[in-house]
Amino acid sequence: MTDVADVLTHVLVGYVIGTLLTFRVESLGQAHVALVVIGALSPDFVKIQLLFPDGFVAWTLGVPFSWSPLHTVAGSVLVIGLGSLLVAPAQRKRALALLAVGALSHHVLDLLLLTPTGESYAVFWPLLEYRFPSADLYLSSDRWPAVVAGCCALVVWLVDRSRTAAPETAHE
Amino acid sequence: MSEPYGQRGRVLAGLVLLALLFGCLVWAGATTGDLTESRYPDEVEVTPDRESYVGDRVVLGGFVVDTDPVVIATRASGYGRFTLVDADAQLKNDDGPLEEGDRVTAFGTLEDESTLVVERTTTRESSETSYMLLVSALGGLVSAWWFVRHWCFDRGALAFVPRAGDDPSSQGDGRSAIEHADQRGRAASDGGDRRG
Structure with missing residues (x-):
């Protein structure tokens, strides 16, 4: 569980991707950016194991248990499906797509991590046990990914502000 | 837009997804263990x-x-x-x-x-692990705040809808689904009063 990037970096990258999508697709707004952000966070729901460790849940339920499938593509598909059921039907298909974009960005970022063994996690479980070679770009505890993502988010936020301010100025 | 298969269909779909997810969590616990950790003995x-x-x-x-x-x-x-x-x-x-x-x-x-x-x-360094946990908590709080700021719960539809002004596709009048529902409710009430 330590071989996953910090949540803040994922959230910032989700914000950047979501906001860039609003530049491209006019029917998307800040509410939809929030969905990409939640999607980018969703594989890290696995961190619930810090509060309720696998062993504790297994002992409580009386069955073998591991939270780790939440951090696979299959787990993301199921979580995103559940999440989309929580939004209004008119927004559901869009919510599915945006949550999926966010979750995909999360898995791509985590495959870039430096791991002690040189192998990444079993992202395609249960379909495949295969683990991609780790890209060795950064450690989960490195600070620079959050700094870079924060700078990108700041630039995108400024561009977004100037885009929304421009029509108002023109209107005056 | 109403639920395509009704609220029962929605609940059923949710239960099926939950069952599949729980099945995965138990399956992993019984077979491979933690998929995010190394597969080698530690x-x-x-x-x-x-x-x-x-x-x-x-x-x-x-x-x-x-x-x-x-x-x-x-x-x-x-x-x-x-x-x-x-x-x-x-x-x-x-x-x-x-x-x-x-x-x-x-x-x-x-x-x-x-x-x-x-x-x-x-x-x-051990301080790097503390940093990761701290910013991870911050990231979780930011996303929760972001969602609550832009979405609200529609008790009529029993679902989350974008807040007013946050969904350009429904900005003909700049109101959220809840406000539309409230207005429909008021119109029905006014009609009933007039008929009465």
Whole structure:
């Protein structure tokens, strides 16, 4: 569980991707950016194991248990499906797509991590046990990914502000 | 837009997805264990039963207690010592050399009961782990705040809808679904009053 990037970096990258999508697709707004952000966070729901460790849940339920499938593509598909059921039907298909974009960005970022063994996690479980070679770009505890993502988010936020301010100025 | 299969269909779909998710969590617990961790034995398994792992590839985490050669202790008490061969040369995220007290994770082949021939070494300070947990909590709070700021719960539809002005596709009048529902409710009420 330590071989996953910090949540803040994922959230910032989700914000950047979501906001860039609003530049491209006019029917998307800040509410939809929030969905990409939640999607980018969703594989890290696995961190619930810090509060309720696998062993504790297994002992409580009386069955073998591991939270780790939440951090696979299959787990993301199921979580995103559940999440989309929580939004209004008119927004559901869009919510599915945006949550999926966010979750995909999360898995791509985590495959870039430096791991002690040189192998990444079993992202395609249960379909495949295969683990991609780790890209060795950064450690989960490195600070620079959050700094870079924060700078990108700041630039995108400024561009977004100037885009929304421009029509108002023109209107005056 | 109403629920395409009604609220029962929605609840049923939710239960099916929950059952599939729970099945995955139990399946992983019964078979592979933690999919985000390394699949090789670690110091918790190796330290008390070294002879069983001689010749195997293992991952050992600990702190450096000697540097020439590099020796780590896998237990906080200083016990569980292993000599790491080529630990400095295989360091991946630092120029090295390793110093006493450094936290290290080494991956390689256990040559004998106390020697690991290292293929990869990584090091991190304990403060970096604290940093990761802190910013992760911050990231979670930011996303929750972001969602609550732009979405609200429509008790009529029993679902989340974008707040007014946050969904350009419904900005003909700039109101949220809840406001539309309220207005429909008021119109029905007014009509009823007039008829009455």
